Amino acid sequence: MERHNIEWKSSWKDEYLAWVCGFANAHGGVLEIGRRDDGVVVGLSNIKKLLEDLPNKIRSATGIIADIELRESDGKHYIAISVKPYTFPISCNGKYYYRSGSTTQELSGSSLDEFMLKKQGRTWDAVPVPHVRFEDFERDVFKVFRKKAIASGRMTTKDLDITDEMLLKNLRLIDGDYMKRAALLLFHQDPGNWFIGSYVKIGYFENRADLIYQDEVHGPLISMADKVEDLVYTKYFKGIISYQKMQRVETFPVPRIAFREAVLNAIVHADHGAGNPVHIHIYPNEVLIYNNGQLPKDWTVEDLFAKHTSMPSNPLIANAFFRSGQIEAWGRGIEKMTDSCKEWSRPEPFYRIRTNEVMIGFNTESSIVENIVDSIVEKNDLSEVQKKIIKLMQANPKITAKTIAEEVGIAPRNVQAHIQSLKAMGMVERNGPAKGGRWVVK
DSSP states (O other): OOBTTEEEESSOOGGGHHHHHHHHHTTOEEEEETBOTTSOBOOOSOHHHHHHHHHHHHHHHHSOOOEEEEEEETTEEEEEEEEOOOSSOOEETTEEEEEETTEEEEOOHHHHHHHHHHHTTOOGGGOEESSOOGGGBOHHHHHHHHHHHHHHTSSOHHHHOSOHHHHHHHTTOEETTEEEHHHHHHHBSOGGGTOTTOSEEEEEESSSSOEEEEEEEOSOGGGHHHHHHHHIIIIIOOOEEEEETTEEEEEOSSOHHHHHHHHHHHHHHSOTTSSOOEEEEEOSSEEEEEESOOOOTTOOHHHHHSSOOOOOSSHHHHHHHHHTTSSOSSSOHHHHHHHHHHHTTOOOOEEEEETTEEEEEEEOOHHHHHHHHHHHHHHTTOOHHHHHHHHHHHHOTTOOHHHHHHHHTSOHHHHHHHHHHHHHTTSEEEESOTTTOEEEEO
């Protein structure tokens, strides 16, 4: 059967020169002429002419020499064109093609840039940028990096007792007299001067169409996850506060570890040259985090969820985040998010992978939050009356003390005593006046 490195064609067409080019730019392969798509040999009527023409056509279009062999099966002849992989880019009549899976794709835009850099032994984030002064870098972010690196144990005080410029050199972020793209993205105070999509955009949506409010987080990437996490958990997420003995506990729709890992994953692996920021869409029932990125070449979604080593799109950026202790270097990001959600009794994160987009989502259905509230109520050793009061307030934040008394079946003055106790425990709060106000269950 056809595989990623074998292609069958019943007859020759000059457009198949692109297949030859795609094999040369990928891992090599064999193009067999005279076989149907199901592998049955149908033979060729113009074998002699093809054997004469094909070497010249391939050399003229691509500049390479392929091995062309006449083969026979069941008395029928076919031609096998064997193509070796090349370490430098091969074009076909001025265009570049790459064999991915069982398809041959024309490369263009950022995909072509990435391919050309890879053939040169470079990655996108390693390209030097001229006319950048070290004096323009954000000095405070170097302090943030040092503090995180020491706290994580990934670097020692001795390692970091150097100038900021030497730190960039040690992180391999300087190429001769030039800063690399990764240096600007990680530490420059305004990387958007060079990469317009190097920020995070956050929005709260009432539904798929109605945006209620939004924010943008700009600045050095190395400290961006901290800023995004703080903003989302103070402005966008409603925390449920409880007390277990003397310990104050805040419970949020998405566990912090899982959310932070998802944000870091999006920032580190994003295609920062695409001009599109990382997007975080927050809805009443789910949180979706998008980034312009793609899986490693020849990977499937199954490879992503299986045990795998780390294969970052931006290795220099990933290395700096690793040294600062913010990410692991073992491809455990998805595993950490999943484990964190399980630990906090949340649904596992879900994913959608497209050609140039990766999305990570978290389910925050209200029923899930209600279960969390129920769990917190149980853990605080509340009386049955107090539990009923909490649930009534949760179901109807505008409920009056009189109605609560009627529902629970106790005197209004006793309801007030229970409410004062719940307030002292930090479990409920009254916003607004007695008339027109509302209860907030924390």
